[in-house]
């Protein structure tokens with residue numbers, strides 16, 4: 001029997017996962033990954049900065065979500081991972097940095113007494129003490145906005161002070177409009193506990209190992225992890241080859257690429273949603289327009305290096321978050337050397353400062369020089385910083401972070417079903433499906449590989 005030929009478009013973490021899974025399956029597929037850029041890894045990039053290997057975007061992945069860790073265990077790299085040596089972050093509130101309550105889950109304090117008096121509304125303190133029951137029974141299996149759930153269970157002040165900056169910062173979005181089922185299913189599950197959200201979160205926490213790291217990374221940077229994955233399947237990867245369009249002819253999928261034409265039995269588009277939408281325009285217009293409808297936020301990440309003698313940052317803190325109500329340009333600042341031992345040479349201090357939310361794109365209108373200057377002003381406000389960095393770097397991420405509205409997972413399932421009808425043999429995967437992080441991207445890649453195996457496998 002002929003080998004089935006599968007083309008994977010995109011060699012970010014999602015596409016590499018798809019290809020790795022297909023090649024490791026019992027099936028006898030011929031797999032080719034086509035990547036526009038001269039290197040693999042997509043958004044996961046690490047490059048030299050001030051004598052360190054510093055990530056340009058993502059700097060770690062969540063340990064709790066299984067998909068990425070499982071894949072990295074399989075390729076034999078997990079033993080080399082490190083976890084942050086400082087876990088505590090602060091929040092910029094009322095003109096000072098307040099530590100996030102401990103213990104907390106996604107910013108929600110499990111003990112109201114861990115929050116300094118006066119920060120939370122007294123009704124909300126009472127709601128936490130009473131367990132955080134929702135005002136009405138949550139419908140089974142239905143999605144809700146994170147804002148609606150948290151405001152209802154534990155009050156506006158908890159949401160605005162802690163949850164909005166944390167989840168809004170990670171996703172560059174508006175948690176009042178974010179799908180809880182996609183981005184924080186553990187909150188939805190906990191809120192269904194008979195005694196309320198806080199009771200549910202406490203129960204989960206009691207059953208989890210407090211020593212387990214929250215994040216992992218590699219001392220050579222997150223980019224090194226994808227390089228190692230790419231090495232495992234290097235014979236199947238073709239770089240510098242952009243896929244321009246796809247069409248159907250003679251029962252096969254025809255790819256027009258920057259170097260010629262290719263024919264495939266199956267295709268997996270592991271690109272950002274907008275790129276997949278463009279490729280699907282003629283072969284599956286409905287799926288294409290649904291992917292185009294997914295809103296994306298742009299973010300910028302500025303890395304700054306200071307001499308230790310010129311800067312004084314809070315010890316034992318990994319960084320701080322800035323709520324949207326503060327009106328600053330920055331959304332968060334990470335103290336890289338406090339967070340990661342391998343980024344602390346005892347001589348210099350590295351800061352990574354983020355800006356950009358889906359409803360605040362001021363950073364995009366600024367030149368690199370202006371952006372650094374404005375963020376330095378914000379650091380003067382928040383940290384009292386009056387010195388200049390001796391090195392700086394700006395990394396721009398236009399349209400990089402998908403936004404997940406309530407009902408997102410249901411819409412994605414419908415889109416995938418539509419695609420299967422309109423363009424059988426074409427699958428999609430990426431960080432716009434199950435969430436924005438690395439584990440969610442790997443999960444999406446796993447599922448796309450399974451769909452190819454189910455349709456074309458014979459074993």
Ligand SMILES: Cc1cc2nc3c(=O)[nH]c(=O)nc-3n(C[C@H](O)[C@H](O)[C@H](O)COP(=O)(O)OP(=O)(O)OC[C@H]3O[C@@H](n4cnc5c(N)ncnc54)[C@H](O)[C@@H]3O)c2cc1C
Pocket residue numbers: 009010011012013014015034035036037040041042043044056057058059060061062241242243244270271272275299301397400401429430431436437438439441
């Ligand atoms: C600033 C920032 C910080 C982040 N921080 C974290 C973090 O700390 N932890 C975390 O877990 N996640 C983080 N993320 C998210 C994470 O980086 C992404 O979810 C993940 O890297 C997405 O991988 P992907 O493979 O789906 O997409 P991409 O990395 O975008 O890969 C897609 C690939 O497809 C290629 N491509 C596109 N179109 C074509 C075409 N037509 N032909 C051929 N090739 C094509 C592209 O060149 C690219 O290489 C962050 C993201 C950003 C922007």
